[in-house]
Amino acid sequence: MEFDEAEKLCQKSLEIHREHKAPASIEEAADRRLMALIYEAKEDYESALEELVLASMVMIAAGQENEVAAIDVSIGNIYMSLCRFDEAIFSYQKALTVFKSTRGDDHPAVALVYNRLADVYCKTGKLRESRSYCDNALRIFSKPVTGAAAEEIASGLTEISAIYEALNEHGEALKILHMAMKLVKDTPGQHSMVAGIEAQLGLMFYKVGKYGEARGSFENAVAKLRASGDAKSVFFGILLNHLGLVSVQLYRIEEAAELFEGAREILEQECGSCHSDTLGVYSNLAATYDALGRVEDATVILEYILKLREEKLGTANPEVADEKKRLAVLLKEAGRARIRKGNSLVNLLDPARRG
Template sequence: MLLNEASNEDDESDCYHCLGVIKYNLGQYDEAIEFYQKSLDIKEKTLPPNHPSLAASYNNIGMVYDEMGEYLKALSSYERSLEIQKIALPPNHPDLAGSYNNIGLVYYNMGEYLKALSSYERSLEIQKIALPPNHPDLATSYNNIGLVYDKMGEYSKALSSYERSLEIRKIALPPNHPGLAQSYNNIGMVHDKMGEYSKALSSYERSLEIQKIALPPNHPDLASSYNNIGMLYYNMGEYTKALSSHERSLEIKKIALPPNHPLLASSYGNIGNVYDKMGEYSKALSSYERSLEIKKIALPPNHPDLATFYNNIGLVYYNMDEYSKALSYYKKAQGIFQKSLPPNHPHIALVKRNIDNVKKKK
């Protein structure tokens, strides 16, 4: 149905809603907001003030703002949706769990982990009452709670949550579902952070096996798995294996991503780190410089990540005994760090030490 064919305001509202969905799926977020808001405006005129359809509209608007990174606006919309749902729905309706989950996600993105945890746990409480015990949504909640504990550095709690999520997914999902790969990957990341490298490697490889079956051969998630395995081998000091994994990750990213995507820069940076450890300084330099080229396009000029690369390039020149070049890059790093970080940040002290070291050599 076209807008000019809408026979009444309900039809018109539905049309605006559908246009909002289309624009959202196309990534055209400003236009999606505009259409969702028009749909909501009509609903507010024609429906009772606490109708569930209003909650759905606020939820949709919140989702768009979340994708745009406008977290305070997303939070406001999600909370308005939840207020209506609390009045319109039974206290343990699954839609309430969905709202608490969405609010938790916004808090997670904002780095407010205690608030995220509280929202995710409220969502889980409702799901335990409203859903069968092995419903996939429960697995998602346990996974989300694990992500928060992971960010908070509470790795044993994160591991417990991820493993509970995996148990449910093994029952609820087909054996090679991407959700299982996600669980194995997250478990691997926690073991990695805990220094349990053999357990981490086993989990990462299980994740990769599933992804190879479940996903197209150049899917970005495969690149992410190879990257994680590469980082693990790097931490284990197995640099040849690390290099092989990072190069495989880069190959996939070159096919799957735009040419100046920040994840390409990360791969070049990781490859540079490996070459540096192997003492292959000219190759390290080449990788760091390629990474820096992309970062300069993708990031604002005083972003701390740029300074990190200038510092890394300085370290390579220092190891090559090219002290003037090393000093030049250290000073570039220092200038950005001083503009972008608080004065007592350890990165500022680190680059100051590097400058002092190179001055002693000159």
């Protein structure tokens, strides 16, 4: 996840290609696709798009039809991130035509493009088209071709489930997640994927108010990530936050506070104090401290959040106004005025725990 370092190394690789290889080689195209992934991860979508277009031109010249289609899918993904939905649909349709022609109508690659199209149409409010593409993808994944990797099918099913969830078809979404789980639960080396499916199950249960089931799914995901050595990842921190929210719903407030504290520690380390995910955990922790009667601790956190939001969004932003209202209530309980230049949250945290 060290994307700046990855970008430097990939740039060096591209420089070597320019110096020692023929122009526009297939190897250079592969590195441009890698650079596009790095830019996408850094949310520099325009630069990612440029690299993908250059890679596509090389593959077209080399007659690599399937590789061009795969790049078209990646280009569609970038257009989605830029909310350029018509262009995304065009890129996905190009890829779909090629994959159907070269791999057959029932190949998983075709189903994955159906997933992308379903997502586009869901986001643009064309729910009938979205449902149709979901159904087509599910038909393929339910009867996969021989030799298809179980994790690839499970990943596709997980994507379909998320779209059905967005379409408010929670029962269908849960059924599909269980199909995905069945495919990979006993597959060696797939702890992280299984944990991801467990986490999505937990979210589904949470949304429909089945908090006991949600807690069980989240706890299973936490246990799997700990077993696979992923207990310091961003995903793990977010998972602890979700488990904390479930604990709140089950009135296990002290347990929730511990989980939020664990999530805060990880996300501070991995994302920084100003990241939106970290700020969300701070807010949850402040509310939990308030519920436990730790008004002073809650106030310090909210003051810190408010300061950051004012700096980033401006004092007139609705989110800032909401934070001010929450803080005013706590300050009234604490019997003091807002400290504009008091201790920051960084001073509140135990340095030994922040690591």
